[in-house]
Amino acid sequence: MTDTFGEVRVTLHRGDDDLLTAGLGLRGLAGVPARFVSPAAPTAGELRRRSIQSSWRGIADLGPLGGFGSVYGDVPDVPGREFTTFAWLHGARHPHRVLAQIPDAFDKQARCLVVAASSGSRGIYGPVALAGGWGLPRGCAVVYTDKGTGAGYFDPADGTGVTLDGTRAKAGDAVLEFEPKGVPRDAGVAAKHAHSGDHPEAEWGRHVLQAARFGLAMLDRAYPDEAPFTPQNTRIIATGLSNGGGAVLRAAGDDAEGLLSAVVALEPNIHIEGHGRPFYDYATEAALLLPAALSAPEFDDVPFARAGMATPPAWVLRGAALRAHGKLSGNTPQAQAAEALSMLRASGWRDEALKVAASSTWLDLWRSVTVAYASSYLRREAGDMPCGFSYEAQRIGGVTTPADAIVRAAWWADGSGVPPHAGITLAGGMDLSLDPTLPGCLCLRDLWTGQGEDAQKLREGVAATAAAMPREDLPILVVHGTDDGLIPVSFSAEPYVAWLRAHGRSPVFWKVPYAQHFDAFLAFPDFGDRHAPLLPFGYAALDRAWAHLTTGRALPEDALVRDTQPRGPGPLTAKTLALPPG
Incomplete structure (x- = not known):
């Protein structure tokens, strides 16, 4: 079926505004929230910078003890172009947002496209710490989907929503990320995941595959002399964590056309009919x-x-x-x-x-x-949420009122897609x-x-969110922490891997001792002392998948990564991290 994409917005990101950190660098990502010169009317560039920053901070432990940039990971300056649009699945009332980042140093000899879905209900830059952090520095293009979630909140009180560049506009004045029809002014704030009526989770696999096709099309546009970019000449690796990990596993099962070359899923929220627990x-x-x-x-x-x-x-x-x-x-x-x-x-x-x-x-x-x-x-x-719930704008002091213009302007950059947060309360x-x-x-x-x-x-x-069986020859690597308390491994990754093996598949499964769900929580005293980060194991799994695709190297063995230890009260070290041998 033909993909439906809206107008594509193309922007250049060089100098002090790169693809990976929007010019903030590691210190800026970990610092205070990026500022808006005019808080009630931030520019598209300011919103982008703060959205990238909040996405990094929501996923990675960037604190002084976390080891990012010293023990694992890096954020070099990555100049390049972004191509973004709204994409519609057949029959959907509302779009999902897709965004391709193509670095100037794209490797035309070893064509690589990383496709990623946001974690949780986050917006379009949600996977940047995983997919962008791994793919962009090595010359891969990266394409993201918000998978029908995100913080493109619509406020019925003033009839405004979020446009393609992240700024707010009145319904009817621009194409909006999410524009519910006929919602009363007093219905509270409308969120795409909760209120679209499309049940986006049922389509997360299709969102990922459509994003992959968009990425190929944007590579054609970026490098017309090298076109066409196809699954036959471009390796496509799907990756994500949490809900994003579940989305890429769903894509593996939905990939009838053979788009994907490999899938790397971290702590996936995955449901298999008759196995585990949703x-x-x-x-x-x-x-x-x-x-x-x-x-x-x-x-x-x-x-x-x-x-x-x-x-x-x-x-x-x-x-x-x-x-x-x-x-x-x-x-x-x-x-x-x-x-x-x-x-x-x-x-x-x-x-x-x-x-x-x-x-x-x-x-x-x-x-x-x-x-x-x-x-x-x-x-x-x-206005019709179950159990009497609603999302309401909140002023300082806890009084529910029409949203403050300054708070509302930052929703797209600061929001997680699921209130309460950023001036929206759960009532x-x-x-x-x-x-x-x-x-x-x-x-x-x-x-x-x-x-x-x-x-x-x-x-x-x-039931509509259950995963389908992937093709036999698709490399699948699953990485999950033994101490995950939000998506317990016993309810999700373990039954998924067992289900694949019962049907003749051979996934790679790494269980990481002491790793829990939120690397960003490791910055909390005592909590971080007891646990290990999961993100570096995701990078390592992507390395192994890439080596398998490019050199024919055998996929790694399953592992309970036995030598990994809690970080302890001091900084993370390579010894305590104990990544599986390369």
């Missing part, structure tokens, strides 16, 4: 039970589990509230905590994942993320009890376990 299932379970379980003595020395006190009152109150709702039977806080922990273990949670999952509970990530997923699965619009799903978030958590969980019409529709939405 994210919505275990995330809503964690949102409900983990606060109660964290009162158990097993969590006494776990970062984030105590938040500066022996046992946070909220954890004890959750246990009592679940007892009142008939979800727990214990009569004391200690018995309720033990029972909640036992239930989580019985459903497949491992202790190393549960201890790291305390951070997601402390940050209220389980509830925040599953709200967006539920709205997407049910194809709800802003609703609460009551005035001592455990105010419990009603929303119960409602979201019931959409998975219940029997009503909405529960049936939600489960159908989850």
Whole structure:
């Protein structure tokens, strides 16, 4: 089927505005947020720079102990061109954003295109720390897709959304990244992942493949004398982490035309029908039970589990509230905590994942993320989110009002795609009890376990995200941390790899001890001491895939990377990182 692309915007990025860091360099990426000269009306270039910076900071540990730039990784100046547009899948109401970065030093002799999908619900630069950081310095072109997510928020209160260059405009004055129709002015902020009505997660594989075709087309445009660029003469490596990792594995299963040369997936959120557990299932379970379980003595020395006190009152109150709702039977806080922990273990949670999952509970990530997923699965619009939730603009001081112009102008650069953040609050799903978030958590969980019409529709939405089997000769490398508490390896990568092998495939699977989900969290004291980063293993896996494609070198062995150690209180070293031998 013919691809549908909008007008292509071409920009040059040289001198103090390169492709990889927008001129910030490593120190600038790790520094204070890039400034806007006019905060209420930032330029496209300023928004791009801050979006690249926030994408790096959201994925990589750039702190002084993290080892980036000394033990692994680098951010050299990479001049080149960007080609960006909106792309529509057949039948979709809204586009996904695609962007190709073609370095001036593109290697025409060893043609390479890296295609990447954003992690989480991030925007177009979401994969830059992985795909751009690995591919651009070696002369590969890189093409990104936001896979139908991103922070192109539409504000019904003033009728504005995000244009192709990242600036805001009124609906009707420009083509917008996301422009819902007929949404009331008081519906709250509309987010593409949650409110598009397209159920983008069901199409993540197709988003990746369409981005790959866009990348080839832009290479034709950039180098017409070398055209055509095709899968037969250009090696195409798909990579991503978290939701992006799941998206590239989905693309592997959807790749009927043989576009992809190899796939490297980090900590993938991947669902296989009849194997493992889908994210919505275990995330809503964690949102409900983990606060109660964290009162158990097993969590006494776990970062984030105590938040500066022996046992946070909220954890004890959750246990009592679940007892009142008939979800727990214990009569004391200690018995309720033990029972909640036992239930989580019985459903497949491992202790190393549960201890790291305390951070997601402390940050209220389980509830925040599953709200967006539920709205997407049910194809709800802003103003009609399930369980009474909504996204509302918030001024300083916590008062919900029409969005401040300065805050709204930065949404595209600063937003993660899933509020609350950057001046947008998650409202609703609460009551005035001592455990105010419990009603929303119960409602979201019931959409998975219940029997009503909405529960049936939600489960159908989850079923539509199941991966298909990739072709036999496609090299697939999966890298996942043993301590991942957001996408536990036992629910995702392990069953996916086992499923492939049961069907005669030969994926490479690296399990990295002490690695958890968010490298950026390693900057937190104590937390970083206990864990190892995952990103350098992603770079190493991409190196191995490239060597296999270009020199015929055998793919590496599976590995539980036995010599890797926690970083400890000092800076990361090559010895503690212990990458698998080249």
